[in-house]
Structure formats: C-alpha cells, structure tokens
Amino acid sequence: MSKKSFRQAINEALRQEMRRDPRVIIMGEDVAGGRGGTSGVQDAWGGVLGVTKGLLTEFGEDRVLDTPISEASYIGAAAGAAATGLRPVAELMFVDFVGCCLDQIMNQAAKFRYMFGGKARTPLVIRAMYGAGFNAAAQHSQALYPLFTHIPGLKVVVPSSPYEAKGLLIQAIRDDDPVIFLENKVMYDEEEDVPDDPYTIPFGEANLTREGNDVTIVAFGRMVGFANQAADRLEKEGISCTVIDPRTTSPLDSGTILDCVADTGRLVIVDESSPRCNLATDVAALVAEEAFDALKAPIRRVVPPHTPVPFATILENLYLPSVEKIEAAVRSVAAYRVKEEV
Amino acid sequence: MQISRDILTRSYQAMRTIREFEERLHVEFATGEIPGFVHLYCGEEASGVGVCAHLGKTDTIASTHRGHGHCIAKGVAVDGMMAEIYGRRTGVCRGKGGSMHIADLSLGMLGANGIVGGGPPLICGAALSHKLLKDNGVAVAFYGDGASNEGSTLESLNLATVWHLPAVFVVEDNGYGEATGSSYACAGTQKDRAAGFGMPYFECDGTDFFAVYEAAEEAISHARSGKGPAMLHVHLARWYGHFEGDAMSYRVNGEVTKERSERDCLVKFRQRAADVSLLEASVLDEIDAAVKNEIDAAVVAAKKAPLPEAEDLTRDVYVSY
Ligand SMILES: Cc1ncc(C[n+]2csc(CCOP(=O)(O)OP(=O)(O)O)c2C)c(N)n1
Ligand SMILES: [Mg+2]
Numbered sequence: 001m002s003k004k005s006f007r008q009a010i011n012e013a014l015r016q017e018m019r020r021d022p023r024v025i026i027m028g029e030d031v032a033g034g035r036g037g038t039s040g041v042q043d044a045w046g047g048v049l050g051v052t053k054g055l056l057t058e059f060g061e062d063r064v065l066d067t068p069i070s071e072a073s074y075i076g077a078a079a080g081a082a083a084t085g086l087r088p089v090a091e092l093m094f095v096d097f098v099g100c101c102l103d104q105i106m107n108q109a110a111k112f113r114y115m116f117g118g119k120a121r122t123p124l125v126i127r128a129m130y131g132a133g134f135n136a137a138a139q140h141s142q143a144l145y146p147l148f149t150h151i152p153g154l155k156v157v158v159p160s161s162p163y164e165a166k167g168l169l170i171q172a173i174r175d176d177d178p179v180i181f182l183e184n185k186v187m188y189d190e191e192e193d194v195p196d197d198p199y200t201i202p203f204g205e206a207n208l209t210r211e212g213n214d215v216t217i218v219a220f221g222r223m224v225g226f227a228n229q230a231a232d233r234l235e236k237e238g239i240s241c242t243v244i245d246p247r248t249t250s251p252l253d254s255g256t257i258l259d260c261v262a263d264t265g266r267l268v269i270v271d272e273s274s275p276r277c278n279l280a281t282d283v284a285a286l287v288a289e290e291a292f293d294a295l296k297a298p299i300r301r302v303v304p305p306h307t308p309v310p311f312a313t314i315l316e317n318l319y320l321p322s323v324e325k326i327e328a329a330v331r332s333v334a335a336y337r338v339k340e341e342v
Numbered sequence: 343m344q345i346s347r348d349i350l351t352r353s354y355q356a357m358r359t360i361r362e363f364e365e366r367l368h369v370e371f372a373t374g375e376i377p378g379f380v381h382l383y384c385g386e387e388a389s390g391v392g393v394c395a396h397l398g399k400t401d402t403i404a405s406t407h408r409g410h411g412h413c414i415a416k417g418v419a420v421d422g423m424m425a426e427i428y429g430r431r432t433g434v435c436r437g438k439g440g441s442m443h444i445a446d447l448s449l450g451m452l453g454a455n456g457i458v459g460g461g462p463p464l465i466c467g468a469a470l471s472h473k474l475l476k477d478n479g480v481a482v483a484f485y486g487d488g489a490s491n492e493g494s495t496l497e498s499l500n501l502a503t504v505w506h507l508p509a510v511f512v513v514e515d516n517g518y519g520e521a522t523g524s525s526y527a528c529a530g531t532q533k534d535r536a537a538g539f540g541m542p543y544f545e546c547d548g549t550d551f552f553a554v555y556e557a558a559e560e561a562i563s564h565a566r567s568g569k570g571p572a573m574l575h576v577h578l579a580r581w582y583g584h585f586e587g588d589a590m591s592y593r594v595n596g597e598v599t600k601e602r603s604e605r606d607c608l609v610k611f612r613q614r615a616a617d618v619s620l621l622e623a624s625v626l627d628e629i630d631a632a633v634k635n636e637i638d639a640a641v642v643a644a645k646k647a648p649l650p651e652a653e654d655l656t657r658d659v660y661v662s663y
Contacts, residue, residue, distance in 0.1 A: 045521045100492065138439070139442070
C-alpha cells in the first residue's frame, strides 16, 4: 500500500495486466511518443498527460503502439484485434474524439456478441479522458458517459478515485466485453492509498462512500468527491447523507440505489454530463418507477445547463455542478414536506 | 513574379503581427494567466499569409488548433483575438471558445478547430456554397501533416474531386503531429495522395513567403477557374512545443535554434526585399514598431476587459428554441 495518484494508479493497472497477460496491448496517439522524432528519444510523452509513461520501455513496440492521428482506423483495429485473440486497451485521448470513430464502437464492437448470436467475444478497453474544469472548451470537455451507456453491448466505467481506478481498470482489462473507461482529466494528480498488488473491483456493484439517514446522493466520477465534501458540511447542520458511487453506469447497480432511497426517501443525483438523457435522468426514472412509495420529496438533479462547455473560467465554474450547488439541493429536499391534504 | 507594393507591405505586416502575437503569448502563458491550451504558429507565418494573400472576404478558410496565424492572415482583429484567448467578454467569441475556436464568419474564417481533421470536410461544404451561389469564391482547408492521416481529410480529397469543387487543401507539414514524427505516421507522400485522387499538387518552402505566394497562386487559381480542387504542400518547422508546456524531448538539441537562425520567414523576407529593392528597410522597421505597439495594446486591453456574465452561459446555444 502506498500513496498513488490517479495517473499512477492507472499506469500501474496497465503495467500489471500487461505483465500478467501477453495478449494485453495498448495503442493510441503518443501513448509512447517520439517515433519519427529527430532526437531518437523514445517514450517522449507516454501519453498526452503522461499516463502510459514507461510502458514502452518495459513492453516494447509490439505491445505499445503509437498510432497515426486516425481514430476510426485504430479504434476499429482495436475492436478487430479484440475479436481475434488480443486484449487491446486503446486510448482515445479526449473522449470528445469519439466523434471521429463512433461507428467502430457503436455499430461494430458493441454489437458483435449479440448480432453474431453469442459467438463473439470482444475484450476491448477504450480509455479516454472526460470532463470540464480545464478551460479546454467545447470540443475537449464533454462528459460523454451517457452516450456510451445508451448503447447496449458496451460497459461503461467512471472511476471516482485512484483506488477505484486501479481496481476497475484491471477488471475492465480482464472483462470479455467492450468497456469504455473514462478518466476525469482534472483528477490525475489526486492521491490516495492504493494497494501495490493487483486487485479487481467488480462491475455493477456500487460503493457507499458514506451512510446516513436523511438524504441519498448518487454521484458519478469526479462528482463523488464533491458529494462527499457537501455531505461533510451538511453533517454539521444535522443533515446526514448516504453517498453512492455507482462506479459503472452500465451495468448500473439499481438495487443499491433503490435500497438507499427506501431508507432515506430523499434523493439528489449529481451528474456532470449534459442534462438531457443523462445518468441523472436515468436514475431518476428508475427511482420514480420502482420506489415511488418511498419518496418523501421530489428528486433533485444537480447537473449542468443544456449548453456546450464554455471556455472562460467564470462560465465553466457556473457550468459545472459544485459542492455548494449540491449542498443547496440536499437542503431543499431535506426540508421538503408533503402538503397535508385538506 | 510581380507582387504589388501594397500586397508586400500587408503581407509583411501580417507575418510580423503573427510573430509578435505568438511570441507574446509564449511569454504571457508562462505567467499562468492564460487559461486552456495554446498552440503557437511561430515559424509558420509565411504559409498562412502567403496563401491568404490570394484570398478576399468572399473566400473561406478553415483552420486548426494552431489557428492564430490563419486568423490574422484572414484579417481577424488581434484585439478581439487576444481578448478571446484571455476568456474575456470582448473576445471574438465572447470568451466562450478560447484559443482553439477563434472564428469570424463575416471574414470567411470558418474557425480554428479543436478536432484534428475537422476542417477539410467543412471546406468541401464551403466550396459547394461558393460553387452553387456562384460568388467566384474558393475555400481553403489548412491542416497539418498529422491531420492528413484522418479519414475525414482523405474522404474530403475524394469528395472535392468527385464534386469538382473550388477547394484547396493546404497541408502544413511541420514534421510532427504532437510528439510523433511524420516520417513514422504518414505513409507514402502527400504528392502521391494528391495524384491518387487526381488533383494537381504544388509544394513549396513554407518559410519563404515568395515561394508560398507563387505556389498558392497556382493552386488557388486552378480552383477558382473551375478546374476542381488542388493540393498545396507547405514544408515548415514549428518553433515551440506542440502546445505550451511541451518539453520537446523528441527533437534533437539545436533543431529549433537552427530553424530560427536559418529559416526565419521574416528575415528571409527582409533579405529578399533588400536584394531586389522591393521595400525599404525603414518601411519594414516602421511596421515592426507599429505591430509591437498594437500587440502591447491588445494584451493590456485583454487583461482589463470585462469577464463574461452569468447570462452568457445559456445564451447562443440555438438561434431560436
Ligand atoms: C480528432 C482528434 N484527434 C486527436 C487530437 C489531439 N491532437 C491535437 S493537435 C494534434 C496533432 C496534430 O498534428 P498536425 O495535424 O500535424 O498539426 P500541428 O500540431 O503539427 O500543427 C493532436 C493529435 C485532436 N485534437 N483531435
Ligand atoms: Mg504537424
């Protein structure tokens, strides 16, 4: 056990799985970097944010493949390789670039197993960074996990901390289905204790990061940390919260969510993706349908407005859910009382 | 080739403006005051300017993440650009786009672009507009050697040929896409790619304004005269990292210093101007001084300019909703 950053946790997961299984390969733009450069320095970048640094040195060019800037072909190649014996982990850099290769994910990899009558296995992982908070503007800041969650055949992972990232990524690599693994780009330097040995965290099993009696908060990815901070502050006001990190949006651990709502009767959902047809609407629909009787207050969603992500810091801050916005939402549902019928 | 004094002065001024703008951003970025990603066009100025010297307001260009130079070459106001990069309400995109999304459609500037390979398809559409609206315009896609490997780019070369569009594909080949050399990433040659789609190919030294000007004239007049698309391959070097903050360990020591000392488009321009008595050094000196002041003023104004307001967040998602 030692302190590791989100970046290191992911790097370690990749490294340990590549050691364990020679079929695991990684590919992407500048996952090593330096090829064709004039200095001869290899592994010049190790990923645009240094997440795959050092893997080239240990595993060599056959297993750490730098690609041309050609997402449709290399993401498709990863799907094809997965269906034929390798276990590729392809890095899409910014998830926004899925615009360039969605067909290979949505119509190819995701569909093989069902369409081919259960005869295919596509053990593919696509890693990409998501999220606002970097002033990266409209084409580099989206939180597109709902897009993938919408597509049957894909599994979708949104880790909320370094510990979670390592265990979930190892699980993703060992999983026999196509998995989209989304890393919040603002979190790479966050640190916590992470075991040195490999471990897995199963998909579809939510993590209760805290338990309370008054309000249930369901939050995704980076928002889990925000929700816990809000819950800390609300505790001092006498409002006690349960915080649920679903870990994977597909499969979704609906059982845990429903159990917690049955206990608290009040629900706030925090989701940094665009508000229409996002995970917050999905969870709200689940609870409205399955736990209507338990609800003591309207469900509240803390989500961005229905706009692209703006560039300027002041607008980006307004755009994103915040600890304060979560607190306000929790207070309002905690205070809500059903009107007595007259 | 005869180039008018007016075009020469304006082109030199545009190149100097780009250089000053970018060098200044390099300094300002290091202070931490500039948000987001910034990709500098230093060293590549003659390409954008040599091409845009043949374009008017009715012509269209599409740019890239390395877009400041193309914007300036197409006439976008530097104060508005600087304010945009600082995320100010007075920016050309009201602080909502930033460095990678500077655009001014009223000037035929279809935008810098955060998506590599985003521009070439748009340029097919712009060329279609020029063709069907019969405004005699051409549409020019600037894109990098790295972007030349995107499916969207290769499909656009085909589409422009099939539709016989007044489009020009300008490959700005600076030898790198991020930290990867084009000798690794680009199969075949740009020339053979053009030939493969049946379009004429021109190439030039992108650090020589006069060479770019001449080659661009041929490519653009081919497209403008209704003969279909053309490709212009411009050989360049970038002087800074892929983005600000890149240590460039993939480049041999001294590579950039050598480029700066031997292939500076502004030095070369001055040399040529003196050799054949095109423009007096004093005229160029005056331009240099004026540009410096203009950039200073743009930075001062940008830092003082108002920030966007809360209501800007939800404005302009749609025309009507
Ligand atoms: C679709 C897409 N893939 C990857 C990126 C990340 N990226 C930004 S710039 C760049 C390199 C582009 O190289 P090139 O086209 O040669 O332009 P240059 O930076 O050299 O001007 C990459 C890979 C992106 N922005 N969009
Ligand atoms: Mg390049």
